[in-house]
Amino acid sequence: MRILGISPLDKNTTICLVEDGKIIAAMGEERFSRQKMHSGFPHLALQELFTTYRLTADDIDYVAYAFFDADTEKQMMQQSQQWYQEKMSQTSSKEIFSKFRNLPAYREKFFHIPGLSQDKLYMKKPWHMNLFYTLASTLNFLGNAIQQRYFDLWIADAFADHAQYQTELLQNLQKFGLTEKLVRFDHHLCHSANAYYTSGFDEALIVTLDGYGSGLAGSIAVGKNGKIERIHGMRYPVSLGEFYERVTSSLGFRPGRHEGKIVGLAAYDDPNILFETVRSFFEVKDGEVLYKLPHNFFLVRYLASRYPKPTVGSAFQKVLEDVSCEYVSYYQKQTGLKNIVVSGGVVANVKANQRLFEIPGIEKIFIHPAMGDDGCCVGAALLLTSQKQDLKPYELKDVYLGPGYTEEEMEEALKQEGLVAERPENLPKRVAELLVDGKIVARFNGRMEYGPRALGNRTIMYHAKDPSVNLWLNTQLKRTEFMPFAPATLYEHREKCYKNIQGAEYAANFMTITFDCTDFMIKQCPAAVHVDKTARPQLVRKEVNESFYQIIEEYYKLTGNPSIINTSFNMHEEPIVCTPFDAIRAFKLGHLHYLAMGPFLVKGEEV
Structure with a gap:
């Protein structure tokens, strides 16, 4: 059974392809349109999906959407x-x-x-x-009157938005020949489903918290034996x-x-x-x-x-x-x-x-790695799957679910942009040496990440010894942030760096939770530790992303430090890069030192 999941169109529209309960692909429209938090129908992402997997409307059994119709929502x-x-x-x-x-x-x-x-x-x-x-x-009287007035306005505006996006959804599904395959779901059940079915836990307390969705802004459910039962x-x-x-x-x-x-x-x-x-x-x-x-x-x-x-x-x-x-x-x-x-x-x-x-x-x-409404496409598709066949929770090996590009495509993009690339015999070791030397290295490799976090394939890397990097690199990338960059840490060294991490390792694979840092981490990686002595790590396993792991492993051999800085590969207010051309553009605009693209290494003009 093949299901196309579509997240709500009001922000960061994302689609996924789920086959018999397994996520085959998931990608946000913003990565293709280059409009941050893209709202509206995901034309480009859907076309990419159909082209990559050679699909037509006849190959799709259902389209799952994470909201009811506008009148029901109102x-x-x-x-x-x-x-x-x-x-x-x-x-x-x-x-x-x-x-x-x-x-x-x-x-x-x-x-x-x-x-x-x-x-x-x-x-x-x-x-x-x-x-x-x-x-x-x-x-008192004025404050309460304002509450009533703006609640009325909120309902009017929210209904208008639902009606607008409903029209857009139906019109565009018709263009793709998918209208008759649409199935709608309770918004918070979609959040519950993406969390439970990708958790690997047979039994779990399921918690959802957001702004608004199908009459709710949160819920508590129990997941057991592949079934979800809401209790609040x-x-x-x-x-x-x-x-x-x-x-x-x-x-x-x-x-x-x-x-x-x-x-x-x-x-x-x-x-x-x-x-x-x-x-x-x-x-x-x-x-x-x-x-x-x-x-x-x-x-x-x-x-x-x-x-x-x-x-x-x-x-x-x-x-x-x-x-x-x-x-x-x-x-x-x-x-x-x-x-x-x-x-x-x-x-x-x-x-x-x-x-x-x-x-x-x-x-x-x-x-769930795409915890916002962008992840509701996966939740809706998995929820529908669970209604049609037996579905048990499983762990995600990774979330590299977006498009990938061949070496030939990367090499052609570099040539078109006039960049001279070398092809080191041992690229991970070479990149590690550059990091030790204080160089900023952007990395573009493999399939793009699903969700808001860069997890090694669309990433900017730097050593974690320099706490001032949070100011000067953000300035260089035209960003304004008040949290430190996140560390990417070798999985085997997690307890050396973070306190009380046992039981949260799987979550930490996707950079979704903070931990109090050990004295070692505070001393060795000050650029990744916030003023409250916490950090938001990505634990990197060799079997999940071998080439990224090898870079950090080589860095560890040289320094004794199992963590490097990992920040998303993008400019301020732009989505994370998707294509080789996006990567080259951000590399140039950010005046970065090196670009590691697939097997190629490019030196920037600033070096």
């Missing part, structure tokens, strides 16, 4: 709004306004944050906006995803794209300064969560106008961890399950994943 939104209003009629939001009328004093301090100057620490607004933020955050739904607008989007936007970053910057900033200040204020948004009791005034985003903007970005970000990060862990912990105790699998946009937050893994009773964790 009905679910309205039911969620009615549920929320009934809940709020039984409680009070007065505590929030009281907290905001009595905000804690703050003494201005100096922050040393690479990439963020002191004058950019505050969100300075005109006096009239500050006045409105104050009123909307301290006057976190009804919208109780959305930890939107909670974190609010702070991302209020601190001047782009929601849905730059949440990782907040995770990085959060480590630079004390979360307890604003913790009680921000925690007042939530009530958590007996496995139920209530998020008060989620659509009054002026509350967050008020905080952002009065406190530095790290102070606000740190409080939101701690509250996210606190609420999600309390929610999950309740159901872990109820079920007694020791394995946890998670998916959804919220769990792109690698630090929160560490906290989930640290919940007492949890022994193993897995995060």
